[in-house]
Amino acid sequence: MSSQIYDCIVIGAGIQGSCTAYYLAKNNKKTLLLEQFVLPHSRGSSHGQTRIIRKAYEQDFYVRMMEECYTLWAELEREADVKLYRRTGLLLLGPENGRGFPIVKDTLQRNKVPIVVLKREEFSQHIPNFNLSSGDGALVDTTAGVLYADKALVAIRRLFKSHGGVIKDGEKVIGITPGPVVTVTTASGAYQAKKLVITAGPWANTLLSHTGLELPLQVTKLNVCYWQEKVPGSYDIRNRFPCFVQVESLESEHHIYGLPSNEYPGLMKVCYHIGKDTDPDGRDRQTNQDDIEILKRYITRCMPGLVPVPAVVESCLYTITPDTDFVLDRHPTYSNIVIGAGFSGHGFKFGPVIGKILYELSTEQVPSHDLAPFKISRFQAHSKSAL
Ligand SMILES: Cc1cc2nc3c(=O)[nH]c(=O)nc-3n(C[C@H](O)[C@H](O)[C@H](O)COP(=O)(O)OP(=O)(O)OC[C@H]3O[C@@H](n4cnc5c(N)ncnc54)[C@H](O)[C@@H]3O)c2cc1C
Numbered sequence: 001m002s003s004q005i006y007d008c009i010v011i012g013a014g015i016q017g018s019c020t021a022y023y024l025a026k027n028n029k030k031t032l033l034l035e036q037f038v039l040p041h042s043r044g045s046s047h048g049q050t051r052i053i054r055k056a057y058e059q060d061f062y063v064r065m066m067e068e069c070y071t072l073w074a075e076l077e078r079e080a081d082v083k084l085y086r087r088t089g090l091l092l093l094g095p096e097n098g099r100g101f102p103i104v105k106d107t108l109q110r111n112k113v114p115i116v117v118l119k120r121e122e123f124s125q126h127i128p129n130f131n132l133s134s135g136d137g138a139l140v141d142t143t144a145g146v147l148y149a150d151k152a153l154v155a156i157r158r159l160f161k162s163h164g165g166v167i168k169d170g171e172k173v174i175g176i177t178p179g180p181v182v183t184v185t186t187a188s189g190a191y192q193a194k195k196l197v198i199t200a201g202p203w204a205n206t207l208l209s210h211t212g213l214e215l216p217l218q219v220t221k222l223n224v225c226y227w228q229e230k231v232p233g234s235y236d237i238r239n240r241f242p243c244f245v246q247v248e249s250l251e252s253e254h255h256i257y258g259l260p261s262n263e264y265p266g267l268m269k270v271c272y273h274i275g276k277d278t279d280p281d282g283r284d285r286q287t288n289q290d291d292i293e294i295l296k297r298y299i300t301r302c303m304p305g306l307v308p309v310p311a312v313v314e315s316c317l318y319t320i321t322p323d324t325d326f327v328l329d330r331h332p333t334y335s336n337i338v339i340g341a342g343f344s345g346h347g348f349k350f351g352p353v354i355g356k357i358l359y360e361l362s363t364e365q366v367p368s369h370d371l372a373p374f375k376i377s378r379f380q381a382h383s384k385s386a387l
């Protein structure tokens with residue numbers, strides 16, 4: 001056992017753990033970040049070149065968190081001297097009388113987020129190579145854009161180390177012994193800390209089982225599909241093609257979304273928001289492709305400038321709560337254990353604000369956002385506490 005007692009150990013070096021560790025170290029906390037895989041890796045939820053950043057949400061609390069988060073991303077960019085965000089706008093599409101589109105539109109307007117509402121007759125002039133479905137409304141959240149995810153992870157971990165933080169990768173946590181000083185065991189050793197933050201993504205429940213807690217989390221595998229432009233440049237970020245989210249469509253009641261071609265020349269990323277249940281250690285055995293069939297039909301109908309067969313298919317995991325809101329809370333039994341989990345396929349953009357909140361929770365400060373929507377107690381009927 002190492003004789004050092006850390007102020008805090010963070011388990012999991014995805015975007016949430018890396019950001020939490022960064023804020024801890026920046027605020028002079030002796031921090032150890034443990035990661036089971038050798039970094040960088042592509043086995044969790046945070047890998048890949050790009051993610052959408054937006055304020056377009058149904059709930060005011062997400063809009064408010066994003067207000068601060070854009071500032072935090074800009075601070076990180078300055079401190080790391082690397083560009084992590086590119087503004088593209090986000091085109092939101094959906095039935096004018098549906099369940100999703102009018103609510104997001106109201107929330108954006110109520111929160112005075114700058115948007116442009118596109119009329120049907122002017123749609124194709126602003127958004128070429130895209131067919132607006134009959135009955136659909138369209139608006140652009142002009143604050144939105146692309147985050148360079150892999151670059152962000154590298155930059156944040158580098159900043160963490162520059163503030164004195166210690167990363168040990170290739171060290172899987174196999175035991176947690178709670179107490180006023182928590183002991184965390186890996187195959188290579190044991191470490192102690194006054195506080196513990198668990199940000200283990202799809203493995204959250206495996207780790208929480210060492211503390212007698214189980215959260216209602218569902219892990220699903222998503223196919224991340226890239227589609228070839230028929231005419232090079234038609235959906236290119238350099239030609240100002242935006243990100244988009246189609247909230248309901250003829251093909252599905254669930255989101256279909258896309259990011260302009262950028263990371264792979266000539267390929268636009270278009271994905272379906274619903275995957276199939278998986279075991280995070282057995283994801284490669286889960287080969288369901290129902291989502292790709294839905295995407296082919298949507299692309300054929302709405303994006304005629306793309307070849308409707310995916311040119312590249314990667315994979316990624318979601319860890320989903322029953323209400324798709326996050327878990328940001330203290331452990332119900334051990335108040336020096338803080339949990340960040342269940343980011344439900346939309347957590348990357350919030351990384352810095354979540355890191356700041358988990359840092360605040362683990363240092364007993366008043367959190368800078370209302371955490372009522374993120375409390376574990378909301379799952380009372382679901383969560384199993386053996387304690
Ligand atoms: C296809 C796809 C598209 C997405 N699109 C967007 C988007 O456009 N915008 C957006 O904001 N979000 C998006 N998301 C969601 C976002 O990427 C996730 O919410 C976020 O990455 C979750 O981060 P995390 O740190 O919780 O999990 P992870 O990145 O999985 O990190 C958890 C880490 O914990 C480690 N770990 C687990 N167990 C142990 C152990 N025992 N010991 C040591 N380490 C351990 C894991 O190896 C992993 O590195 C998307 C996700 C996917 C999959």
Ligand SMILES: O=C(O)[C@@H]1CCCCN1
Pocket residue numbers: 052053054245255257273345346347
């Ligand atoms: O978090 C996001 O912005 C996207 C929206 C579409 C589904 C995947 N996640």
